[in-house]
Amino acid sequence: EVQLVESGGGLVKPGGSLKLSCAASGFPFNIAWMNWVRQAPGKGLEWVGRIKSEVDDGTAVYPAPVRGRFIVSRDDSKNMVYLQMDSLTTEDTAVYYCVADWKHAGSFDSWGQGTLVTVSS
Amino acid sequence: EIVLTQSPGTLSLSPGERATLSCRASQSVDSTYLAWYQQKPGQTPSLLIYGASSRATGIPDRFSGSGSGTDFTLTISRLEPEDSAMYFCQQCGTPPYTFGQGTKLEI
Numbered sequence: 001e002v003q004l005v006e007s008g009g010g011l012v013k014p015g016g017s018l019k020l021s022c023a024a025s026g027f028p029f030n031i032a033w034m035n036w037v038r039q040a041p042g043k044g045l046e047w048v049g050r051i052k053s054e055v056d057d058g059t060a061v062y063p064a065p066v067r068g069r070f071i072v073s074r075d076d077s078k079n080m081v082y083l084q085m086d087s088l089t090t091e092d093t094a095v096y097y098c099v100a101d102w103k104h105a106g107s108f109d110s111w112g113q114g115t116l117v118t119v120s121s
Numbered sequence: 122e123i124v125l126t127q128s129p130g131t132l133s134l135s136p137g138e139r140a141t142l143s144c145r146a147s148q149s150v151d152s153t154y155l156a157w158y159q160q161k162p163g164q165t166p167s168l169l170i171y172g173a174s175s176r177a178t179g180i181p182d183r184f185s186g187s188g189s190g191t192d193f194t195l196t197i198s199r200l201e202p203e204d205s206a207m208y209f210c211q212q213c214g215t216p217p218y219t220f221g222q223g224t225k226l227e228i
Contacts, residue, residue, distance in 0.1 A: 035218075037166075045158075045166065045209055047218040063122075063217035097165065106213060107156035107171035114165060 002026035002110045004098045009115030012088055016119070020083040022098030022112060031055060032102035034074060034081040038094035039114075048096075049083065065091075088119045123148055123212050127221035134228060140197040142224045144210035149190045154214030157186055157195045160223075161206045169208075170195060202228050 008020040024032070035050045049072040051060040060072045071084040081098060098112040124147040134140055144155075152173040160166040168177040170186035173193055185196045197204055205228045210221040 044222050045211075045220040047213075047220070050216070050218070061216045101213070105171050105175070106151075106154040107168055107177075108158075108211070108213065109168055109177075111165045111167065 002100070004100060004110060004112030006096065006098045006112045006115040009096065009117045011118045011120060013121055014089055014119055016088050017084070017086045018088065018117060019085070020096055020098075020115060020117070022081045022083075024079045024081065024098075024100060027100060027102045027110065029079040029100075029102075030076050031104075032100045033104075034072070035099040035101065035108060036070075036072060036081075036083045037097045037099050037108070037111075038092075038117075039097070040091075040094040043094075046094075050101075051081065085117070088117075090119050093117060093119045122217055123150060123215060123219050125210050125212060125219055125221035127208075127210060127224045129224060130222075131225045131227065134200055134226070136200055136202060136228060138200050140195075140200055140204070140226055142195040142197075142208055142226070144188075144193040144195070144221050146191040146193070146212065150193075150212045151214045152189050152193075154212055155186075155188070155193055156211045156213065158209045158211065159206045160209065161203075166209065197226075200228050204228055 005023045049062045051072040069087045074081045095114040097114045099108045100110045155173040157170040158166040174186045207223045
């Protein structure tokens with residue numbers, strides 16, 4: 001059974017930092033491209049970063065709103081993916097989902113349950 | 122950035138009817154990288170359709186996807202009450218990967 005379990009969410013002040021973790025199991029993690037997607041309360045889905053598998057060069061890419069503030073990393077020895085978030089603003093308040101593309105069929109195959117990040121003073 | 126615009130914003134239909142959801146892209150999308158997701162209230166999004174027209178594992182054949190270029194459609198035939206959800210289209214071929222704003226389907 002595919003499982004993606006996020007942790008590390010919580011309340012943080014504007015300007016602060018937070019690091020989210022995602023534990024993956026049930027699929028070949030070493031070939032998966034891992035993504036983070038967020039959803040602000042009552043809003044739609046927003047992709048915030050992706051890291052390729054190490055065999056595909058392991059590079060990460062980000063959309064403009066988070067580029068330079070968010071970093072996605074992975075540890076294949078632990079089947080873990082991380083999202084380091086710096087210089088947080090209230091606009092970053094959202095549920096953050098860890099999402100795996102492991103079938104490489106042009107979609108996000110498996111989603112975690114999400115972890116809530118609240119940026120507030 | 123490829124902008125995906127979904128219509129209608131909300132769709133209210135009765136059980137047994139057919140739903141047609143539209144997703145229009147601001148520029149051409151490779152069909153290989155066009156997907157649809159379903160998100161029921163309080164739940165995580167889940168993959169419905171990938172490659173514009175292929176059903177994900179376990180998805181009933183009442184759900185079908187079609188389209189190419191800039192116009193894509195999700196069709197749900199013989200609606201059931203449990204189909205009430207938000208539906209999002211997504212392109213993941215060209216970063217930044219983008220989602221449509223969603224269509225709320227009420228049964």
